[in-house]
Amino acid sequence: MDNRPRPAPAGVESRPLPENFSTTMSADLWQRGCERLAAELPEIQYNTWIRPLAPAEITEVGGKDDAAGATLVATLQVPNRFKLDWIRSQYGARIEHVLSELAGRAVRLEVGVVPGAGADPRRLATRHLVATTDATTRVPLPPGAVAGAGLPGAAAPRAGDAGSAARARPPEPTHRLNTQWTFENLVPGRANQMARTAALHVAGAPGQMYNPLFIYGGVGLGKTHLIHAVGNALLADRPDARILYLHAEQFISDVVKNYQRKTFDELKAKYHSLDLLLIDDVQFFAGKERTQEEFFNAFEALLAKRAHIIMTSDTYPKGLVDIDERLTSRFDAGLTVAIEPPELEMRVAILMRKAEAEATVMPEDVAFFVAKNVRANVRELEGALRKVLAYARFSHKDINIALAREALKDLLSIQNRQIGVENIQKTVADFYKIKVADMYSKKRPASIARPRQIAMYLAKEMTQKSLPEIGELFGGRDHTTVLHAVRKIGGERQKNTELNQQLHVLEQTLKG
Numbered sequence: 001m002d003n004r005p006r007p008a009p010a011g012v013e014s015r016p017l018p019e020n021f022s023t024t025m026s027a028d029l030w031q032r033g034c035e036r037l038a039a040e041l042p043e044i045q046y047n048t049w050i051r052p053l054a055p056a057e058i059t060e061v062g063g064k065d066d067a068a069g070a071t072l073v074a075t076l077q078v079p080n081r082f083k084l085d086w087i088r089s090q091y092g093a094r095i096e097h098v099l100s101e102l103a104g105r106a107v108r109l110e111v112g113v114v115p116g117a118g119a120d121p122r123r124l125a126t127r128h129l130v131a132t133t134d135a136t137t138r139v140p141l142p143p144g145a146v147a148g149a150g151l152p153g154a155a156a157p158r159a160g161d162a163g164s165a166a167r168a169r170p171p172e173p174t175h176r177l178n179t180q181w182t183f184e185n186l187v188p189g190r191a192n193q194m195a196r197t198a199a200l201h202v203a204g205a206p207g208q209m210y211n212p213l214f215i216y217g218g219v220g221l222g223k224t225h226l227i228h229a230v231g232n233a234l235l236a237d238r239p240d241a242r243i244l245y246l247h248a249e250q251f252i253s254d255v256v257k258n259y260q261r262k263t264f265d266e267l268k269a270k271y272h273s274l275d276l277l278l279i280d281d282v283q284f285f286a287g288k289e290r291t292q293e294e295f296f297n298a299f300e301a302l303l304a305k306r307a308h309i310i311m312t313s314d315t316y317p318k319g320l321v322d323i324d325e326r327l328t329s330r331f332d333a334g335l336t337v338a339i340e341p342p343e344l345e346m347r348v349a350i351l352m353r354k355a356e357a358e359a360t361v362m363p364e365d366v367a368f369f370v371a372k373n374v375r376a377n378v379r380e381l382e383g384a385l386r387k388v389l390a391y392a393r394f395s396h397k398d399i400n401i402a403l404a405r406e407a408l409k410d411l412l413s414i415q416n417r418q419i420g421v422e423n424i425q426k427t428v429a430d431f432y433k434i435k436v437a438d439m440y441s442k443k444r445p446a447s448i449a450r451p452r453q454i455a456m457y458l459a460k461e462m463t464q465k466s467l468p469e470i471g472e473l474f475g476g477r478d479h480t481t482v483l484h485a486v487r488k489i490g491g492e493r494q495k496n497t498e499l500n501q502q503l504h505v506l507e508q509t510l511k512g
């Protein structure tokens with residue numbers, strides 16, 4: 001999806017509407033459009049996304065010499081970037097279609113962010129820097145999260161309330177959001193499409209759909225980034241929202257601390273008063289019974305008051321071990337989505353975007369080279385990029401493939417050393433509990449043939465061996481058999497989340 005604002009086409013100028021298309025008619029067109037959309041869209045979607053919009057401003061745009069071709073442009077102003085993304089991607093075409101039909105001519109939709117609105121969460125977070133009584137915790141606080149606001153039923157004092165910052169009360173939770181992690185700098189792709197869409201939705205309308213939202217996937221795939229993005233987007237939209245991000249281990253240590261001090265009321269006050277709880281890596285709750293009980297209480301209290309909960313984990317809810325089923329079944333009760341390892345094109349896009357953020361241009365062929373060789377996850381991709389950029393900077397050389405190869409020499413040699421076809425055959429055989437000998441045998445039952453195909457696929461993906469060489473190593477098979485396996489597993493991987501996860505685990509294992 002291309003989220004960049006669309007510039008006006010060349011040679012096209014914007015001019016006021018003709019007199020016969022008055023402001024009233026413009027408002028009327030929008031009004032009638034809304035009525036039509038209200039009838040077509042599910043009520044909750046209409047009420048969440050369309051109804052709150054200020055009426056679109058309608059102008060006429062046409063080529064200078066093109067009397068017949070003038071189109072109408074409906075310009076909508078939304079409060080922030082994530083609403084812009086969402087409205088454009090989810091409703092843009094629909095709105096254009098409805099307005100064009102009603103106007104009897106083409107209507108193009110433009111969506112912009114209201115100038116000066118809270119589009120940049122970093123700016124907002126800084127604006128809400130509130131002094132606390134504890135000098136060591138001078139960190140950004142959302143207004144309303146100052147002293148006393150955590151008590152259930154207590155009205156949240158605003159940041160500007162006289163004396164609220166000066167009164168001596170225990171420090172309240174800060175949102176602990178990393179303001180660098182936003183939707184704007186999260187590269188979208190097939191691998192995170194569902195999770196990103198759901199997260200955008202929650203950020204726009206917390207407490208409504210997809211509650212709780214459970215996001216799972218392997219390490220370094222952007223789960224933490226995504227949930228911070230939700231927090232930052234909501235904060236930009238509603239600076240007084242009470243948001244808390246924390247790692248599951250921080251929750252555990254809070255429980256332990258309050259257990260020792262016998263201050264469970266404080267714990268309750270802290271968590272139960274939130275509007276949005278973002279909790280990372282809930283698999284860490286395994287075996288911690290008291291923590292699970294407290295989390296269960298917080299969970300129930302938050303859902304009851306329609307606060308939103310987003311969790312991440314390395315596995316799906318039913319896959320969690322040593323966590324009470326009472327909890328895992330609740331984790332699964334909203335929406336569970338996976339983030340998958342990014343495919344090649346997405347890895348390339350991430351590299352280029354991250355290089356751009358460092359004010360460097362990464363040539364596309366270099367990005368492909370790095371992306372082909374670093375597949376495990378985005379964190380490793382970032383590491384590789386850092387190495388290449390640092391190498392170029394220190395050696396005063398341009399970034400090209402030779403330089404990238406040199407900069408990543410260690411990483412590439414480790415990969416080449418570790419991953420051989422035999423290693424792949426053994427790892428895959430272990431994983432699917434078949435004999436290694438079956439990798440070379442002529443046996444054809446699916447329980448054997450499929451792991452064999454998976455091993456062939458990984459051999460092609462992870463080694464430099466050619467198809468005939470791989471065929472040879474799999475009991476003298478023809479290269480077309482290998483090609484068939486590579487295509488089949490590669491194709492299925494795109495559609496089958498479970499297979500994709502298994503392949504991801506195998507790849508991680510093989511890379512050590």
Ligand SMILES: Nc1ncnc2c1ncn2[C@@H]1O[C@H](COP(=O)(O)OP(=O)(O)OP(=O)(O)O)[C@@H](O)[C@H]1O
Nearest residue numbers: 185186187218219220221222223224225226378379
């Ligand atoms: N789609 C993406 N676009 C841009 N950056 C990304 C993307 N996905 C991940 N990243 C970056 O990769 C790094 C690792 O991501 P993150 O910490 O969110 O992963 P994670 O899934 O939470 O991993 P873990 O389970 O190890 O905590 C971060 O710096 C993040 O910004």
